Amino acid sequence: MTTVTTNSAARPGALSASIGITVDSARRLHPIVWLYLIFIVLPVGFFVGTLSLSLLRILLLFTTVPLMIGVLTGRYGRVWPVDWLFLLHICWAMVAVAVNNPDRAVENIGSAGIEFLGGYAIARAYIRTRADFFALVRVFALLVVLLLPLALLESQTDVAIVLKAILDLGLDAPVEVDMDPRMGLFRAQTVFAHPIHYGLFCSAAFSLVYVGMKDMMTPMARYLMSCAVLTGVFLSLSSGALLSAILQIGLIGWAYVFRNVTKRWHMLAGICVLMYVTVDLLSNRTPIKVFMSYATFSAHTAYYRAIIFEWGMINVWDNPVFGLGLRRWIRPGYMKSGSVDNFWLLMTMRYGIPGFILLALGYLDALFRVGRRALTPGSPESQIRLAWMICFVGLSFTLATVHIWTSIYSFVFFLLGSGLWLATADSDSAPEPVAEAARGPVYSRQAVPVHTRGEAVAPARRAEAKPAYSRRHEAAPRPAPDEAAPVETPATAGSGSRAELSEQAGPNERRTRGSARFSRFDPGHNR
Structure with missing residues (x-):
């Protein structure tokens, strides 16, 4: 399953964060x-x-x-x-x-x-x-x-x-x-x-x-x-x-x-x-x-x-x-x-x-x-x-x-x-947030969400979710009208994803994923 992380600089106020001078700091x-x-x-x-x-x-x-x-x-x-x-x-x-x-x-x-x-x-x-x-x-x-x-x-x-x-x-x-x-x-x-x-x-x-x-x-x-x-x-x-x-x-x-x-x-x-x-x-x-x-x-x-x-x-x-x-x-x-x-x-x-x-x-x-x-x-x-x-x-x-x-x-x-x-000081504490230039979404094939250094942003609504496809699955031909689509079981589930966290899809269902974003004196004059 593919997890999406969005760079912290893409959030509102990221411009000031990228300059490194923020009200919070x-x-x-x-x-x-x-x-x-x-x-x-x-x-x-x-x-x-x-x-x-x-x-x-x-x-x-x-x-x-x-x-x-x-x-x-x-x-x-x-x-x-x-x-x-x-x-x-x-x-x-x-x-x-x-x-x-x-x-x-x-x-x-x-x-x-x-x-x-x-x-x-x-x-x-x-x-x-x-x-x-x-x-x-x-x-x-x-x-x-x-x-x-x-x-x-x-x-x-x-x-x-x-x-x-x-x-x-x-x-x-x-x-x-x-x-x-x-x-x-x-x-x-x-x-x-x-x-x-x-x-x-x-x-x-x-x-x-x-x-x-x-x-x-x-x-x-x-x-x-x-x-x-x-x-x-x-x-x-x-x-x-x-x-x-x-x-x-x-x-x-x-x-x-x-x-x-x-x-x-x-x-x-x-x-x-x-x-x-x-x-x-x-x-x-x-x-x-x-x-x-x-x-x-x-x-x-x-x-x-x-x-x-x-x-x-x-x-x-x-x-x-x-x-x-x-x-x-x-x-x-x-x-x-x-x-x-x-x-x-x-x-x-x-x-x-x-x-x-x-x-x-x-x-x-x-x-x-x-x-x-x-x-x-x-x-x-x-x-x-x-x-x-x-x-x-x-x-x-x-x-x-x-x-x-x-x-x-x-x-x-x-x-x-x-x-x-x-x-x-020691080096065991978590790193401070990194302010980076805004860029597009960063995709990872890991099923576990990838946390970046900033604070977590509330997950997006499920209605905004889009279908997730694994790179190892090619689009299968649509079955003929008189054929029933095979049911995917745990034994035959796609192996291209490194972890399977979504539910198995039924005959007339497509697997979807929610898009969750995380932010990982006196001069020297001696007269």
Whole structure:
């Protein structure tokens, strides 16, 4: 007997489902997560005396402490070393700033602390399942797409419309960065403090969409969304963001080419170590300087970043324990700007080696803990982990070429926390619904109904049923008027169907079947 299944995308509302942004999935996000994501891209701020507040900081002021207490007491799942390491990092940063700048310790660490811990705690508390993560990626991708027209306009006019509108209203917002064009285009910053932040925001979405949403979007929807993400990365005209995107593409390609090799990531790690040693032996520069020289648009920028790294390390070794805090760092007189285009280096310069170690250990603990979790290959959890890991490999290298502050600083560690549920995930749960392109009915020769991944649809009325024919039965000649049609018995029933669930037909009856459908802060200026 033949069973008919209809693709879930053929149902009403399947178009929005194929794009991957549905009301149902959005409802899965906690309201605090919704507010957090909206305030990331809505940089409205104001001053209370000398204190700069934004909508994001106000939200984090009310949520950071209770959520962090919940994380550390196990209310939101298992407590990991990264939870305590990040808290200790902020505590050490407070001590370092108090030693170097006692008059600025409370204000500075208060803002940096809630941005860092607040974003992380929100993710740990409210992104704890596969459904939560899928809903997050959908909304993240939607935000990237909504910002794209603003970026296209800004690349031609050099006007950040949203920031200009907020400032015209007398409110506080990041100032528009005045930078020379690149490749005939102005650099787009849209709603962020710097074009690099916009580029980093877009690049973080690439692997999450292309790899993580493999079973949640149609291929065409994923390709279009990924192209939109890469367009946003390009319009930032930032070498750091482009580096992240290129690395992610390379890692995705490696994973695909060597998908049947169990030790493919060990192979890649070995190749990277070999390349590092080779460059160290053959070059008169350190491998880090060689890397930074190629991770820029111009030789001048590469040379300047090499000087920043050299003098930055001099400041680190001069102040190894408590760092510089917010004091000016020592550098050559020709270096007019105090900007440090290296997040990891600036954290070490500000808070000393202990501050960096606590941060790096927490970061690595999260990555290795998720990476070592045993998951079934090909399962949705395995795909999400691959996407999340590739995203953070790209971000890790990018943070060596840029500095992050304010909303994007918080967002990076929000993304880090959003993947920690994978450290306790298993692959036994049923997969999420797949949104596929609409197509015709799918026929199966199995008598048992074939369930697809969506929810079951009520069976069709019997009146709509059509005759079902097995391919192995040819239409028999109609008997002559004086002949009686033979009665089909269980012994002589057609064997072309794999299971016989319908009743045997009588002399003047035809077998029919019912048609059932199932759906299976603070810039890096240390002056």
